[in-house]
């Protein structure tokens with residue numbers, strides 16, 4: 001696909017370049033004219049992003065196609081909010097974040113962050129925002145971690161005392177002490193992610209965008225990252241916009257969640273409301289001593305699949321698993337069990353099914 005979409009490739013290259021620059025840009029006068037404490041800190045009004053894609057359809061034949069990645073998106077985020085931004089692959093999440101950082105220019109609509117138009121004043125905005133892309137690093141691959149931080153110290157012209165204070169804090173809370181002298185390429189994914197988060201925070205940004213920060217991380221690393229983000233938001237009031245595939249990230253961090261699909265906002269509200277809207281279910285997987293007919297589960301749980309001695313029981317995500325487990329264990333010879341959380345794709349799929357049926 002990459003080979004046949006030449007224009008896309010160039011646009012992607014330009015993006016990469018700008019992502020690099022975003023770190024390297026310096027602006028005299030870090031103070032901005034934005035109104036502090038303004039209620040809507042992030043503001044989108046009918047924002048659109050259309051990509052022109054040319055694909056090869058044959059020898060010397062090309063077809064032009066437009067991809068509407070973001071399609072009339074409107075929302076506001078207040079200062080200090082921690083918002084989950086979720087949706088299926090290709091929904092337009094990363095494109096939104098790139099517009100919020102000024103890496104991409106909207107094709108239409110109005111967008112402001114801290115009163116700044118990101119694509120027109122990317123440099124000025126760079127002092128107010130931090131961004132972490134889970135899929136790529138902003139750190140210098142061959143340098144020890146600390147050298148990347150020193151470079152950022154100079155590039156962002158962070159006052160010495162502030163730099164040291166922020167670095168110390170990040171090193172402590174993200175447990176980076178022993179990693180500072182290690183070249184980035186030798187870090188594990190979880191270590192690198194913590195390193196990237198620290199890098200995004202050295203200049204005290206008011207808002208932090210995280211695009212899939214826990215992707216590919218093990219359970220321990222995920223817990224560290226979540227704990228850190230929670231503290232950051234509580235102690236510093238940093239506004240956080242978090243894109244993730246892991247519903248537990250949202251559960252543990254965000255009181256508000258926005259669901260986007262095909263570039264449009266499908267839901268904006270508390271996570272509980274999303275569960276209700278999507279009638280989200282968890283699954284109890286039980287291994288019985290032997291093959292048995294489907295378990296007679298207490299309502300509203302029900303068996304949705306049987307495979308040999310293993311059975312799958314769906315139950316509402318809001319219900320306690322403990323009660324269900326106790327009831328099943330009472331009557332059936334249980335060998336092992338596990339509970340599966342609903343994944344975002346499933347929640348969203350159900351939400352659509354509901355709407356279609358309504």
Ligand SMILES: Nc1ncnc2c1ncn2[C@@H]1O[C@H](COP(=O)(O)OP(=O)(O)O)[C@@H](O)[C@H]1O
Nearest residue numbers: 008011012051067069089090091092093094095
């Ligand atoms: N630079 C680009 N050129 C062309 N199409 C793009 C580009 N970036 C993203 N897209 C397309 O825009 C849509 C949204 O992509 P993206 O914002 O990356 O989604 P998400 O982050 O939600 O998975 C997809 O269809 C994707 O293929």
Ligand SMILES: [Mg+2]
Nearest residue numbers: 093094095211
């Ligand atoms: Mg993405």
